[in-house]
Amino acid sequence: MNIAIVGATGNVGRKILEVIEKLNFEFSQLYLIASDKSIGKKIIFKNKTYSIVGLSDFDFSKVKIAFFSAGSAIAEKWAPIAAKKTIVIDNSKHFRMDKDIPLVVPEVNADTLKNYKNKNIIANANCSTIQLVLALKPLHEQFKIKRVIVSTYQSVSGAGNAQMDELVEQSKKFLNKEKINPKNFTKQIAFNVIPHIDSFMEDRYTKEEWKMTVETKKILDSNILLTATCVRVPVFVGHSESVNIEFDSNVDSKKIRECLKKAPGCKVVDETKDGGYITPAESAGDHLTYISRIRDDNTKKNSINMWIVSDNLLKGAALNAVQIANVLIKKYIN
Numbered sequence: 001m002n003i004a005i006v007g008a009t010g011n012v013g014r015k016i017l018e019v020i021e022k023l024n025f026e027f028s029q030l031y032l033i034a035s036d037k038s039i040g041k042k043i044i045f046k047n048k049t050y051s052i053v054g055l056s057d058f059d060f061s062k063v064k065i066a067f068f069s070a071g072s073a074i075a076e077k078w079a080p081i082a083a084k085k086t087i088v089i090d091n092s093k094h095f096r097m098d099k100d101i102p103l104v105v106p107e108v109n110a111d112t113l114k115n116y117k118n119k120n121i122i123a124n125a126n127c128s129t130i131q132l133v134l135a136l137k138p139l140h141e142q143f144k145i146k147r148v149i150v151s152t153y154q155s156v157s158g159a160g161n162a163q164m165d166e167l168v169e170q171s172k173k174f175l176n177k178e179k180i181n182p183k184n185f186t187k188q189i190a191f192n193v194i195p196h197i198d199s200f201m202e203d204r205y206t207k208e209e210w211k212m213t214v215e216t217k218k219i220l221d222s223n224i225l226l227t228a229t230c231v232r233v234p235v236f237v238g239h240s241e242s243v244n245i246e247f248d249s250n251v252d253s254k255k256i257r258e259c260l261k262k263a264p265g266c267k268v269v270d271e272t273k274d275g276g277y278i279t280p281a282e283s284a285g286d287h288l289t290y291i292s293r294i295r296d297d298n299t300k301k302n303s304i305n306m307w308i309v310s311d312n313l314l315k316g317a318a319l320n321a322v323q324i325a326n327v328l329i330k331k332y333i334n
Ligand SMILES: NC(=O)c1ccc[n+]([C@@H]2O[C@H](COP(=O)([O-])OP(=O)(O)OC[C@H]3O[C@@H](n4cnc5c(N)ncnc54)[C@H](OP(=O)(O)O)[C@@H]3O)[C@@H](O)[C@H]2O)c1
Pocket: 006, 007, 008, 009, 010, 011, 012, 013, 033, 034, 035, 036, 037, 038, 055, 069, 070, 071, 072, 074, 091, 092, 093, 125, 126, 127, 157, 158, 159, 160, 161, 162, 312, 313, 316, 317
């Protein structure tokens, strides 16, 4: 099986390589694709040197699966062209809400992959949605979720390479008491937080907040009510979420903790002592999604609060995409 990675030099693309190696994902030929400025650049992977190739003249019939992680504009233009000749697993937001395209988090709705042939494109969910639905799925099955209120604390790697570099630059300037002129952020991000991710919509929410609502409904259950506030924080890798959930049935934090202990892809670390919880820096590089601070909401019946942390570049993007490919290969393609 031959594979390609479009956006191989980016944050997510490089993580896809890392995951392929870690999971021993088998392939024959690997093609690494990026923008024209990177053509000819070398990437060493598994002791072999690969030259980056361009997108416009790449023949996608050479590969069985193409991982796309080059943003929405590239996906919009090139994924349908590639999908005539290969299966595309796209990390961008572009195709997620297309009703003919499966939006997949394998632990939650792998069965929807049976529809992949509709367009030969599969969408990877948004990073903040993926870690949330991993925790919500077993809870919804057992206790039926009515409403979710989520506030996110999203790392700068979720915005891309340039934004990670800018956090370093801004931090140096801040410490040197120099003037900060934000380039890739709307305001200062170093030693600050920004309550704005993606563009504003007519109803005053941001598109990131909207994505969390509509993607959760598409993946899990259209009856779940979800409202979100998404915030960018000066963390390099690892998204965190403070989540309040109201259930239909009788719950308490003890039952919730027991249920979450069995959640695939998740680990409960929840002790009421110093350090008895997971922070985003600790989640970086890890394949698991961590759940901590599970508490009864003392102001509302059948409601709980919790804290979810995951590596946004791994489970939030690269790992999820490679897991999708693994299910595809095992169950749907030969
Ligand atoms: N970061 C996350 O947490 C996360 C999570 C879920 C989904 N995503 C999504 O994944 C996608 C990639 O994000 P990222 O963080 O990896 O971005 P990034 O670090 O900025 O990387 C972008 C990649 O796209 C390539 N690219 C840009 N223009 C291209 C073109 N014309 N033709 C071919 N390749 C081109 C870049 O190549 P050059 O190096 O040559 O410019 C680079 O490899 C985005 O859609 C993002 O929303 C990201």
